[in-house]
Amino acid sequence: MIDLHMHSTASDGTDTPKEIITKCRKLGLRLSAVTDHDTMDSQTEAIATAKELKLKYLTGVEFSVRHTGELHILGYGMDTADRELAGMMDDLRGSRVERVREIIRVVQEHGMKIDFADVERFAKGNTLGRPHVALALIEKGYASDLQDAFTRYLNEEGSCYVQRRKLSPQQAIEMILKTGGIPVLAHPKFVRTDDIEALVAELRKMGLGGIEAYYPAHSDADVERYLKIAKRHGLIVTQGSDYHGAMRPYAAIACEKRTGPYLNESIKILTEKYAI
Template sequence: MIDLHMHSTASDGTDTPQEIITKCRKLGLKLSAVTDHDTMDSQPEAIRTARELKLRYLTGVEFSVRHIGELHILGYGMDTEDQELIAMMNDLRSSRVERVHEIIRVVQEHGMKISFEDVERFAKGNTLGRPHVALALIEKGYASDLQDAFTRYLNEEGSCYVQRRKLNPGQAIEMIRKTGGLPVLAHPKFVRTDDIEALVTELKEMGLGGIEAYYPAHSDADVERYVGIARRNGLLVTAGSDYHGAMRPYAAIACEKRTGPFLEESVKILAEKYAI
């Protein structure tokens, strides 16, 4: 088993990197990666724990990039100490904080009394994001649960949604490549496009190296389709749960258990070339 798509307290998960890697070891995973949103703050702790527990590990990140709707690029095997990468991450972190301030302003305009301090407390010193606003809304009684908070207020169709600054796909892919990593298209089923293969071809020209074909929301037919696209374009395939801990209790670590010869071949290449 592997899981190459997990989120920690460094972004919008509820488990620390150490807790995630410890769970991966107990489950007997062959390869794992913590891939927090637009930050690599989780990596030192994840790397240290993986080494202590003798678990094969890939450094990871998940970039949100500009596109119509949702498009995420996973990066694996990057040099976490690269100064240009660190500067980019610091800039993205600042933009997330600015966005939270703006969301709170809009929330207050809608008559809901929450403060920045209410939200910041839920982040516990880690990167701020919409889930922390959602938790503050729940605490104050303005939403019944996370789904309610996002549906009514924080999703794109929500009354308090605020867009944030994102990299374009080429910038994310280039940075991953420049720092020694492999860029992978995350959960392609969620990408809004009329022609996913044409988009993959376009991203490949920018340097895309893989597709997350195995993902809980993908049907068997979806998996077969994305594996085929990967093969035709000379890309690797990966598998991940999109684990967020208590934020998404339905997505457990390594819940994506399907496999296939091409995935096993891809994982072997990833482990040999990028794993710590």
């Protein structure tokens, strides 16, 4: 088993990087990666824990990039000490904070009494994001649970949604490549496009290296479709749960268990070329 798509307290998960890697070890995973949103703050702790527990590990990140709707690029095997990467991450962290401040302003305009301190407390020193606003809304009684908070207020269709600055797909892919990593298209089923293969071909020209074919929301037919696309374009495939801890209790670590020869070949490439 492997899991190459997990989120920690460094972005919008509820488990620390150490807790995640410890769970991976107990489950007997042969390869894992923590892939927080637009930050690599989790990597030092995750790497140290993986080394301590003798678990093969890939440094990871999940970039949200500009596109009509949702488009995420996973990066694996990147050099976390790269200065240019660190500068980019600082900029993205700052943009997330500014976005949260703007969301709070809009929430207040809608008559809900929460402030920055209410939200910041839930982040516990980690990168601020919409889940922390959601938790503040729940605490104040403006939402019943996370799904309610996002549906009514924080999703794109929500009354308090605020767009944030994102990298272009090319910027994300180039940074991943420049720092020694491999870029992978995350959960393609969620990408809004009339022709996913044409989009993959376009991203391939930019340097895309893989597709997350094995994902809980993908049907067996979806998996086969993405496998065929990957093979036609010379891409590896990956597998991930999109674990967020208590934020998404239905997505447990390594809950995606489907496999196949092409995935095994891809895991071998990732392990030999990119894993620590």
